[in-house]
Amino acid sequence: MESMLTALGPRLEALLGDGRVITDPVRLRTYECDGLTTHRSTPGIVVLPDTAEQIAAIVRECAAAGVPYVARGSGTGLSGGALPRADGVLIVTSRMRRILEIDVPGQRAVVEPGVINLDVTRAVRPYGYYFAPDPSSQQICSVGGNVAENSGGAHCLKYGFTAHHVLACEVVTPDGELVELPADGPGYDLLGVFVGAEGTLGITTKITVRLTRVPQTVQTLLAAFDSIEAGGTAVSAIIGAGVVPAAIEMMDALAIEAAEAAVHCAYPPGAGSVLIVELDGPDAEVAAQFTEVERLCRDAGAFEIRIAADDAERALIWKGRKSAFAAVGRISPAYLVQDGVIPRTVLPDVLASIDALSAESGVRVANVFHAGDGNLHPLVLFDDAEPGAEERAEAVSGAILDLCIQHGGSITGEHGVGVDKSRYMPRMFTDTDLDTMQMVRCGFDPAGLCNPGKVFPTPRLCGEVPGKRKGPHPYEGKADIF
Amino acid sequence: MRPLDALAKVCADVRPGEPAEGVLGVEPALVAAPKNLAEAADVMRVAAEKGLAVVPRGAETRLDWGAPPERCDLLIDTHRLDRLVEHTAGDLVAKAEAGLPMERLGQRLAERGQRLALDVPLPGSTVGGTIATGAAGPLRTLYGTPRALVIGLTIVRADGQVARSGGKVVKNVAGYDLGRLFCGSYGTLGLIVEATFRLHPIPAASAYVTCAVRGPEDAHDAVQTVFHSPVAPSAVEYTSPGTVTVLLEGVPDGVSARAGQTAGLLDENAEITETAPEGWGRYPDGTTLIDISAPPPSLRALLTMLGPDIAATWSGSGHGHVGLPPEMAPDEVADLLGRLRGVLARHHGHAVVRYAPEEVRGVIDLWGPVPALTLMRRVKDQFDPGHRLSPGRFAGGI
Ligand SMILES: Cc1cc2nc3c(=O)[nH]c(=O)nc-3n(C[C@H](O)[C@H](O)[C@H](O)COP(=O)(O)OP(=O)(O)OC[C@H]3O[C@@H](n4cnc5c(N)ncnc54)[C@H](O)[C@@H]3O)c2cc1C
Numbered sequence: 001m002e003s004m005l006t007a008l009g010p011r012l013e014a015l016l017g018d019g020r021v022i023t024d025p026v027r028l029r030t031y032e033c034d035g036l037t038t039h040r041s042t043p044g045i046v047v048l049p050d051t052a053e054q055i056a057a058i059v060r061e062c063a064a065a066g067v068p069y070v071a072r073g074s075g076t077g078l079s080g081g082a083l084p085r086a087d088g089v090l091i092v093t094s095r096m097r098r099i100l101e102i103d104v105p106g107q108r109a110v111v112e113p114g115v116i117n118l119d120v121t122r123a124v125r126p127y128g129y130y131f132a133p134d135p136s137s138q139q140i141c142s143v144g145g146n147v148a149e150n151s152g153g154a155h156c157l158k159y160g161f162t163a164h165h166v167l168a169c170e171v172v173t174p175d176g177e178l179v180e181l182p183a184d185g186p187g188y189d190l191l192g193v194f195v196g197a198e199g200t201l202g203i204t205t206k207i208t209v210r211l212t213r214v215p216q217t218v219q220t221l222l223a224a225f226d227s228i229e230a231g232g233t234a235v236s237a238i239i240g241a242g243v244v245p246a247a248i249e250m251m252d253a254l255a256i257e258a259a260e261a262a263v264h265c266a267y268p269p270g271a272g273s274v275l276i277v278e279l280d281g282p283d284a285e286v287a288a289q290f291t292e293v294e295r296l297c298r299d300a301g302a303f304e305i306r307i308a309a310d311d312a313e314r315a316l317i318w319k320g321r322k323s324a325f326a327a328v329g330r331i332s333p334a335y336l337v338q339d340g341v342i343p344r345t346v347l348p349d350v351l352a353s354i355d356a357l358s359a360e361s362g363v364r365v366a367n368v369f370h371a372g373d374g375n376l377h378p379l380v381l382f383d384d385a386e387p388g389a390e391e392r393a394e395a396v397s398g399a400i401l402d403l404c405i406q407h408g409g410s411i412t413g414e415h416g417v418g419v420d421k422s423r424y425m426p427r428m429f430t431d432t433d434l435d436t437m438q439m440v441r442c443g444f445d446p447a448g449l450c451n452p453g454k455v456f457p458t459p460r461l462c463g464e465v466p467g468k469r470k471g472p473h474p475y476e477g478k479a480d481i482f
Numbered sequence: 483m484r485p486l487d488a489l490a491k492v493c494a495d496v497r498p499g500e501p502a503e504g505v506l507g508v509e510p511a512l513v514a515a516p517k518n519l520a521e522a523a524d525v526m527r528v529a530a531e532k533g534l535a536v537v538p539r540g541a542e543t544r545l546d547w548g549a550p551p552e553r554c555d556l557l558i559d560t561h562r563l564d565r566l567v568e569h570t571a572g573d574l575v576a577k578a579e580a581g582l583p584m585e586r587l588g589q590r591l592a593e594r595g596q597r598l599a600l601d602v603p604l605p606g607s608t609v610g611g612t613i614a615t616g617a618a619g620p621l622r623t624l625y626g627t628p629r630a631l632v633i634g635l636t637i638v639r640a641d642g643q644v645a646r647s648g649g650k651v652v653k654n655v656a657g658y659d660l661g662r663l664f665c666g667s668y669g670t671l672g673l674i675v676e677a678t679f680r681l682h683p684i685p686a687a688s689a690y691v692t693c694a695v696r697g698p699e700d701a702h703d704a705v706q707t708v709f710h711s712p713v714a715p716s717a718v719e720y721t722s723p724g725t726v727t728v729l730l731e732g733v734p735d736g737v738s739a740r741a742g743q744t745a746g747l748l749d750e751n752a753e754i755t756e757t758a759p760e761g762w763g764r765y766p767d768g769t770t771l772i773d774i775s776a777p778p779p780s781l782r783a784l785l786t787m788l789g790p791d792i793a794a795t796w797s798g799s800g801h802g803h804v805g806l807p808p809e810m811a812p813d814e815v816a817d818l819l820g821r822l823r824g825v826l827a828r829h830h831g832h833a834v835v836r837y838a839p840e841e842v843r844g845v846i847d848l849w850g851p852v853p854a855l856t857l858m859r860r861v862k863d864q865f866d867p868g869h870r871l872s873p874g875r876f877a878g879g880i
Pocket residue numbers: 034035070071072073074075076077078080081082093113134135136137140141142143144145146147148149150151152153154198199200202203204205325414415451
């Protein structure tokens with residue numbers, strides 16, 4: 001393998017030219033992990049292509065040599081999806097950042113995969129449009145990464161995920177061919193399965209995104225409650241009333257404490273939970289529903305409600321929520337970010353169980369979540385200087401995922417499976433389910449060279465691939481056993 | 483053991499097929515109607531053992547879509563699979579079996595103030611058939627097609643194994659989304675048995691603003707004006723020979739204000755109604771139905787090419803239908819289809835013929851150019867290596 005890779009270096013340099021191929025060990029280290037820093041592996045080679053054709057050529061070289069490859073956008077992924085392979089090539093899209101077309105009458109834009117999420121919105125805002133998926137990382141993450149992870153954001157409650165905002169992808173297949181996958185072309189909806197496949201079915205080199213009209217009005221309120229339960233009741237009441245807010249976010253006391261320490265967001269003191277509810281749309285709709293939301297929050301026991309009078313006040317309300325992950329660093333030397341989903345209706349039960357878990361284990365858990373769609377982001381705190389603390393935190397974090405599964409939820413709502421959660425997949429799906437998903441994988445990538453080792457705990461053998469070398473997988477499996 | 487006997491051992495309702503049950507003229511040797519997931523799985527397993535070619539059938543509203551199957555040894559009828567398995571209103575989620583008629587599902591959900599935001603262009607059509615054909619109507623402008631609303635799917639594979647993907651929470655990125663892959667797959671990848679949907683509240687009020695447009699230019703302008711306004715429509719529909727209707731949904735005060743605003747933008751003579759105008763969401767009349775993907779900037783060229791006499795509908799999402807009359811000769815249909823594809827190709831659009839009389843089907847390509855066909859074939863080979871599931875029904879002869 002090593003020698004295949006060594007031989008590949010000069011070939012890739014010949015393809016891409018000066019400065020686009022990194023083999024220097026120190027520079028390679030820059031790419032050893034994504035946003036999930038607990039998994040690291042220095043890539044064998046890093047390439048920085050400028051065009052789709054170059055990516056296709058790189059993939060063909062890898063396929064011919066039987067060398068695995070991984071795509072990487074901005075490396076903000078939180079499940080190790082872009083974790084490189086020491087025996088492989090990391091294909092980084094950071095030089096492919098052109099917005100190729102803005103089609104206002106067609107309400108769409110065409111972008112290269114490395115384009116930063118927020119830059120799409122910036123470019124189309126003057127026309128009254130924006131790109132709806134808004135992960136908290138939107139200032140740095142790439143659209144290619146969004147496609148791979150099917151990313152969402154605080155506003156996906158109303159607007160959906162990346163899958164709902166991608167109209168077509170140009171893709172380099174694991175055969176090294178460039179194909180177009182449209183959302184509604186004749187034949188199978190391959191785009192539908194490509195989005196969210198975490199870069200295991202090919203590399204997208206051009207993305208046609210849907211643009212959404214900027215709403216006429218946005219209204220935001222912050223409601224403070226004595227307890228998590230009261231906040232949860234308000235969420236259920238709002239949804240039950242048939243209101244579809246743009247976002248409903250919730251934080252518990254510990255998360256509020258952290259946010260306060262970090263950014264002085266001055267949320268109401270003594271709150272057991274705060275809720276941020278945002279409504280957007282036409283003036284008249286928002287006005288009517290906002291009054292109702294306010295009333296429902298009071299009925300559920302809100303002891304203070306703040307309404308943002310303008311964008312500055314809105315930003316202030318969001319500041320605490322948006323800083324929450326990083327803020328936890330202020331109250332704990334180290335922490336794990338978990339991402340699980342539960343049906344919204346079981347929120348109180350699950351939060352009570354998380355409390356119990358925390359009390360039993362002595363591990364503190366701060367809760368931040370997209371309450372509207374039941375997407376929990378428990379932050380599990382620990383002191384990395386204390387022996388065994390990380391393991392205990394891991395255990396609690398894992399137990400929270402089990403709670404999600406027991407309640408009919410999911411092990412990930414937006415961060416993806418990557419390398420981090422592949423071991424949990426068998427708890428959520430049967431072997432047959434996983435085998436069936438991997439039939440798609442085998443159709444696209446029979447040699448198993450495209451981002452191998454992600455999503456699925458055990459690769460499915462795809463049968464003989466005529467005229468192709470076998471990927472590293474079967475071989476590696478043996479090495480593990482002996 | 484004969485296939486009939488083997489099937490009868492696992493499924494209570496198995497019988498020989500009848501000539502009238504032909505799928506586009508291909509008569510099924512056998513018909514089985516499993517009553518639950520376990521029976522469906524057993525039926526598929528026996529079909530695999532006996533090497534039977536299988537075609538699923540819902541309410542037959544779209545059985546004539548696509549190409550005739552190469553063979554049909556066994557028709558799997560889903561009408562006994564008609565339960566609403568679960569409706570958790572607090573989570574805005576429902577799970578239904580494939581044979582449940584869409585309208586019945588709608589009624590059940592409406593009892594609790596909710597809906598599956600998909601139109602039902604063909605009365606009687608089932609959940610499974612709707613997913614298998616990826617069918618949708620005007621609401622797709624805001625809510626999308628089945629692929630945007632299916633959050634979990636249970637299928638039986640060609641080998642009789644039951645597989646699930648997704649789940650019952652809306653936000654979920656664990657594993658590949660096979661739900662989206664199965665939308666529009668015409669029964670060629672597996673038997674859809676259960677689907678879980680994301681629901682929406684039924685809006686408190688709706689208004690339809692309808693106005694006349696004079697020709698392609700006017701239609702284009704009307705659509706663009708509404709798009710670039712803040713009225714936030716749920717649907718924007720063009721219907722030939724010259725009508726644009728905008729659907730607004732929301733709270734009563736909001737809807738009436740927005741309806742007034744929309745009328746102001748379009749035409750002061752626009753009619754505002756609470757109920758849908760005649761023909762809303764129906765496919766255009768004709769014996770040939772063409773499904774088109776036509777992004778908004780193509781509307782002008784599309785309507786110019788079709789002319790005033792051809793029946794057509796078009797949704798703001800950039801999709802539409804063209805209906806051709808029985809008296810149109812096959813070569814005329816072929817010619818029109820060719821020109822239509824030419825116009826749409828310039829806008830990254832497509833035209834797929836859903837159904838057509840046999841003599842028309844003989845002279846046209848139902849699907850047109852299929853991008854990534856090689857990949858599709860390889861995916862098909864994985865799911866159905868024996869090519870027994872609705873063989874030949876789909877794009878590229880899949
Ligand atoms: C502070 C912070 C907040 C976050 N908040 C959110 C949030 O609110 N919602 C959310 O959903 N996520 C969130 N994330 C996670 C992450 O930002 C998203 O998953 C994002 O979409 C990843 O984009 P990226 O460009 O960084 O991708 P990378 O991390 O580089 O890659 C992610 C995956 O995409 C694949 N990939 C990258 N480019 C391509 C391509 N061109 N073709 C095919 N595959 C490709 C990689 O192989 C990898 O599997 C957050 C992360 C951080 C650090």
